[in-house]
Amino acid sequence: xxxxxxxxGDLTARKLVPALFNLYKGKHLPENFVVLGASRSDMSDEVxxxxxxxxxxxxxxxxxxxxxxxxxEFADKLYYQDLGKEYDTDYSMLxxxxxxxxxxxxCEGNYIFYLSTPPSLYxxxxxxxxxxxxxxxxxxxxxxIVEKPFGYSLETAKELNEGLHKYFNEQQxxxxxxxxxxxxxxxxxxxxxxxxxxEPTWNRRYIHHVEITNAETVGVEKRGGYYDKxxxxxxxxxxxxxxxxxxxxxxxxxxxxxxEIRDEKVKALKSLRIMTDEKVLATHTMKGQYVASTINGExxxxxxxxxxxxxxxxxxxxxxxxxxxxxxxxxxxxxxxxTAKYMPTKVTEVVIHFKSPAHExxxxxxxxxxxxxxxxxxxxxxxxxxxxxxxxxGLGFNVEQANLDFYYSDLDSAQVMDAxxxxxxxxxxxxxxxxxxxxxxxxxxxxxxxxLKYWENEDVPTYGYAAGTWGPRNSxxxxxxxxxxxxxxxxxxxxxxxxxx
Ligand SMILES: NC(=O)C1=CN([C@@H]2O[C@H](COP(=O)(O)OP(=O)(O)OC[C@H]3O[C@@H](n4cnc5c(N)ncnc54)[C@H](OP(=O)(O)O)[C@@H]3O)[C@@H](O)[C@H]2O)C=CC1
Ligand SMILES: O=C1O[C@H](COP(=O)(O)O)[C@@H](O)[C@H](O)[C@H]1O
Numbered sequence: 001x002x003x004x005x006x007x008x009g010d011l012t013a014r015k016l017v018p019a020l021f022n023l024y025k026g027k028h029l030p031e032n033f034v035v036l037g038a039s040r041s042d043m044s045d046e047v048x049x050x051x052x053x054x055x056x057x058x059x060x061x062x063x064x065x066x067x068x069x070x071x072x073e074f075a076d077k078l079y080y081q082d083l084g085k086e087y088d089t090d091y092s093m094l095x096x097x098x099x100x101x102x103x104x105x106x107c108e109g110n111y112i113f114y115l116s117t118p119p120s121l122y123x124x125x126x127x128x129x130x131x132x133x134x135x136x137x138x139x140x141x142x143x144x145i146v147e148k149p150f151g152y153s154l155e156t157a158k159e160l161n162e163g164l165h166k167y168f169n170e171q172q173x174x175x176x177x178x179x180x181x182x183x184x185x186x187x188x189x190x191x192x193x194x195x196x197x198x199e200p201t202w203n204r205r206y207i208h209h210v211e212i213t214n215a216e217t218v219g220v221e222k223r224g225g226y227y228d229k230x231x232x233x234x235x236x237x238x239x240x241x242x243x244x245x246x247x248x249x250x251x252x253x254x255x256x257x258x259x260e261i262r263d264e265k266v267k268a269l270k271s272l273r274i275m276t277d278e279k280v281l282a283t284h285t286m287k288g289q290y291v292a293s294t295i296n297g298e299x300x301x302x303x304x305x306x307x308x309x310x311x312x313x314x315x316x317x318x319x320x321x322x323x324x325x326x327x328x329x330x331x332x333x334x335x336x337x338x339t340a341k342y343m344p345t346k347v348t349e350v351v352i353h354f355k356s357p358a359h360e361x362x363x364x365x366x367x368x369x370x371x372x373x374x375x376x377x378x379x380x381x382x383x384x385x386x387x388x389x390x391x392x393x394g395l396g397f398n399v400e401q402a403n404l405d406f407y408y409s410d411l412d413s414a415q416v417m418d419a420x421x422x423x424x425x426x427x428x429x430x431x432x433x434x435x436x437x438x439x440x441x442x443x444x445x446x447x448x449x450x451x452l453k454y455w456e457n458e459d460v461p462t463y464g465y466a467a468g469t470w471g472p473r474n475s476x477x478x479x480x481x482x483x484x485x486x487x488x489x490x491x492x493x494x495x496x497x498x499x500x501x
Contacts, residue, residue: 001098001107002424005087005125006117007037007048007080011147013055015178016116017078019420021056024074025067028425032105037080038094039117040087048080087117088124091132098134109140112427115147122146123163130167145174145427148239149230150436153452154445161438170438174427179240180434181419183408184382188247188350189261191376191384198374199252201354202329208371209334210248211351211486214241215343219290219301219467220317224308232319233287233448233455236339242269242444243436244378245337248350249325258433262440269443271327274450281454286463286475288318290342293466300342300467314462317341318471320485321451322478334480342467344487348378351486364389364399373486382416383407 002020004012023029037048053075063071081097083089102109113129115122126144129135135142144164151157164173179185192198201207214236220227227235249268253260275281292302304311318340325335354372364370373387385405392398408416426434454460463472476484 001034002112003036004114004116005038008039008041009116011116013052015420017052017056019418019424021074022421023425025070032107034101034105035078038083040083042082043080045079049075049078087121091128095132095134112143114145126164126167135167143172143174143427144168145176147176150175150441154449157441157445174432175436176423177239177243177436178419179243181423182378183416184378185244193252204331204333206354207333208353208355212241212337214339214348216341217346219342220306224306228309228313228315231315232317232339237319238444238448241337241339261433262437266439266443271325272447273324273326274447276450284322285451286320287316287455288463288465288472290317290467291464293468295468320475340471343470344468347488350376362397362399381407
């Protein structure tokens with residue numbers, strides 16, 4: 001049984017219910033599977049079913065008759081229990097409802113508690129579940145999934161871990177990071193560790209620098225209140241981007257088990273050089289905020305005009321960090337990571353920039369373009385692109401870049417599972433590989449904390465950038481040499497299928 005706390009909220013309707021529906025449609029759920037929503041709102045099972053089905057994407061798209069009957073069947077598996085006025089209440093009513101549903105449906109006592117509430121409630125809910133006897137594993141396994149943000153700083157993340165560990169052991173805690181559920185993020189591990197052509201060059205001898213970009217084409221939308229207290233560094237960098245980074249940086253695990261993979265990720269995160277020197281922080285970090293502009297003829301509000309945002313806010317909607325990894329493999333290789341709202345294109349990608357050949361025999365027209373790049377495109381157009389030099393046809397030996405590209409969409413059987421689908425299924429199967437462990441989250445905060453502290457300083461500039469552009473104009477300045485951020489265009493495909501990026 002999956003018990004969702006905060007079931008009246010946005011995430012349940014927009015992400016969790018559609019993911020469960022797809023798992024149901026794909027026959028991944030057991031026959032007697034039950035979802036029990038729980039929150040303070042007063043709703044009957046029927047009202048809850050209608051609400052989530054309406055708010056989820058099922059009814060917004062054209063649906064076939066067959067699909068419509070699936071939806072009805074699926075909706076019958078959804079139930080709702082209101083908790084009364086507060087989450088800090090006696091959960092015996094909830095326990096009775098669970099027992100009743102178990103009996104009625106012939107379920108075993110395997111429960112996942114999904115906490116989709118504000119994080120301030122996580123410990124309270126865990127405590128009440130324990131007091132109601134719902135965490136005992138005598139009649140089946142019990143797992144708890146917690147949403148991000150996991151903490152607000154290293155200190156609060158530690159407190160949260162300690163709080164949860166009073167009622168659940170670490171093997172029962174699943175900290176969700178939906179980027180780990182993305183197919184191409186998982187493919188990072190496979191690309192690195194199942195191909196012998198990449199590993200020999202995956203180090204300081206051949207790699208010049210690594211760049212990670214996460215760009216969104218939207219602003220903070222309806223989440224201004226939350227975002228203004230968080231900012232891009234907490235919202236995206238500490239979690240999703242450092243998770244991606246750990247997969248790039250980590251050493252090969254001895255096997256593919258959750259613990260071995262996560263041990264290596266923790267080691268990778270612990271090897272990030274923590275920035276404490278103000279001079280380093282000033283040149284290696286940059287924060288920006290979008291200002292009003294016009295995109296495709298439409299006026300777009302600046303961040304400070306967004307609902308829920310302080311009109312004098314200095315919260316960053318653009319964050320760019322340069323840093324180093326202190327270990328044998330990566331010594332002196334700069335890593336550049338940026339994330340931002342309201343950029344020209346939605347794209348998340350990792351770019352491995354290889355060094356120039358030791359001795360240049362052939363000339364290239366464009367110095368910046370000439371070096372090999374491996375681009376791991378996480379979204380959209382998931383795939384792997386290799387840029388390599390070829391001879392310009394004709395006289396002489398001039399070099400230009402060509403693409404060797406693989407796109408998931410080109411696979412006949414390409415069925416990319418949504419991140420929440422994959423992660424929910426993994427939690428049901430007890431596979432925590434794609435969930436963040438307590439020490440991973442703490443190691444990520446340990447790196448981010450000094451940057452956040454430095455950014456609280458009034459003297460640190462927040463650079464404005466027009467919504468719809470690639471961020472503050474001076475953001476290339478943190479790069480060494482003639483490099484700068486790679487600002488990819490859309491995938492342009494001509495009739496022959498040739499791609500120009
Ligand atoms: N929405 C999204 O896209 C994403 C959300 N998340 C995380 O998922 C979790 C849920 O997000 P989302 O569904 O958007 O959040 P909502 O604000 O929609 O809240 C979820 C539910 O929690 C209960 N709740 C809200 N505020 C309070 C409060 N102050 N005290 C007690 N209960 C409250 C409400 O239920 P009721 O009043 O009925 O009890 C509400 O329906 C959060 O931790 C969020 O950070 C993470 C990534 C993306
Ligand atoms: O966790 C979050 O992620 C989304 C971006 O997710 P994506 O899967 O669409 O790339 C981001 O918009 C949001 O601010 C953040 O909280």
